[in-house]
Amino acid sequence: MIQMILTGLLCGALLGFVMQRGRFCLTGGFRDMYIAKDNRMFYALLIAIAVQSIGVYTLIQMDVIQFSTGAFPWVAVIIGSFVFGIGIILAGGCATGTWYRAGEGLLGSWMALAGYMLMSTIMKSGPLTPVNESISSVVLPKNSIADTTGISVWVFIAIFTAIVVWIISRELRKPKIVIPSMKPKRTGIAHLLFEKRWHPFFTAMLVGLIAILAWPLSEATGRMSGLGITTPSANILQYLVTGDVSIINWGVFLVLGIFLGSFIAAKGSREFRFRMPDAKTGITSFIGGILMGFGASLAGGCSIGNGLVMTAMMTWQGWVSLVFMILGTWTASYFVFIRPNVKRKTAAAQSAVTTA
Template identity: 75%
Template sequence: MVQMIVTGLLCGALLGFVMQRGRFCLTGGFRDMYIAKDNRMFYALLIAIAVQSIGVYALIQYGAFEYTAGTFPWLAVIIGSYIFGIGIVFAGGCATGTWYRAGEGLIGSWIALAGYMVMSAVMKSGPLAPINGAFKTTQLPSNSIADSFGISNWIVIGIFIAIILIIVVRELKKPKVIIPTMKPKRTGLAHLLFEKRWHPFFTAVLVGVIATIAWPLSAATGRVFGLGITTPTANILQYLVSGDISILNWGVFLVLGIFLGSFFAAKMSREFRFRMPDTKTGIRSFIGGLFMGFGASIAGGCSIGNGLVMTAMMTWQGWIGLLFMILGTWTASYFIFIRVNQRSAKQVASKTTVTA
């Protein structure tokens, strides 16, 4: 139990620290692909996936633990991931982003986290559990991309890494945009850790390394999986209601660690402050949290569980889940941002015409 608490909190704190300092926000990254035509954060995610994939399959090959991809509940993954993608735009952050932004003092993320936690628990052990189970009955026998094609996982990983290297080299060759910055107030390590702007690709490598380390740490406690957010988040509420200590696992302390790590990073970088949303934003954040909990439970993973971990394991669940998360994000972004801006522009033009 002590090992589980210590390693879970430390791994989570490290992840929360890196994500907060590197502004590793997948919601913003998916949204920017559509609205700003900026793919950098998506490319950063691919780098994190590649690093984790190499690390985890190396550990598996050397016998650190065993892993089986299992079956592919394709219908649940498609529907759940799409709903989750819509939810993260309403909530203003994905599952992990909500945890780390709550650590920054963002009250809207606390509200979204409440909705996410409640709906996740309701879907996994509450009255909606039968619905959750029903979606997963439609399955394909193989979840492994390599097994589907009858090849080694290393071949799939090798092809993926080659693609990533091409993307990274191309991106790094682009002219750098010089962003004016204030004169540093700190020097040395303090400047690098708490003040200097981190490159998303550097952050991605760190996230990939932490995601790799999570596997053996978690497996040592009997939980053979890497980073995961939705089930541990639901477990927290289940434990608070029932008091059943058996509900607590390594993942619970991981997500608590994310909050603590982010809080520490935000305080040390002087970015922590309580920010209260207006009523409309607060309601939208809670609704987004409900969508997140519903979608991630059905899909069997969130932007981390499916989008980072199951993709690294080269599964259909991970990659198709990631695709439909992005489509859901784009759908919500269109109605929340683009349509609203178009409507505002028309109203301004109309007033200008009337005035003239």
């Protein structure tokens, strides 16, 4: 138990610290791909996937860890991932982003987190469990892309990594926009950790390395998996209600560690402060959290569990989930950001014509 607590909190704290300092937000990244035509955060995700994929499959080949892809619940993954994508736009952050932003003192994220944990628990061990299990029962027998095609997984990893290296090298060659910065108030390690702006690609490499570390640390406690947010979040609420200690595992301390690590990073960088949203934003965040919990539970993973981990394991579940997650964020972004803006411009134009 002590090992579980210490390693789970440590891994989670590292992840929370890195994501907070690097502003590693997949919700903003997916949204910016559509609205601002800015792909940098998506490219950062690809880096983290490539790093983790190489590291984890090396550990598997060395018999350090074990992994089974299982079957592919394709209907649940498609529906759940799309709903999850809508939810993270309304919530203002994905599952991990909500945890680390809650650690910054953003009370809207606390509301989103409450909805996320509540619906995840309802889906996994509450009245919607039969619905979850029924939709998830529609499966294809093979989830591994390598098993389906009969081609070694290392071929897919090599091709994917080569594509990522090409994309990143091209991106780094683009002219840089120099933004004037204030004179550093700190020096040395303090400046690097808490003041200097972290590059998203550097942050992604660290996230990928932490994702690799999560596998042996988790499996050492009997949990045969890597990073995961949804089930541990549901387990926390279920434990608080039932007191069932058996559901407390390494993943629970991982997500608690994310909150702790983000809090340390936010305090160190002087970014921590309690911020109360207005009523409309608070309600929207809670509804977004509800959709996140429903979607992630149905899809078998969130933007981390599916979008980072299962993609790195070269599974159909991971890559199909990532595609529909992005489509969900784009759909919500249109109705939340694009359409209202178009309506305002149209109304302003009509008003100008009428006045003239």
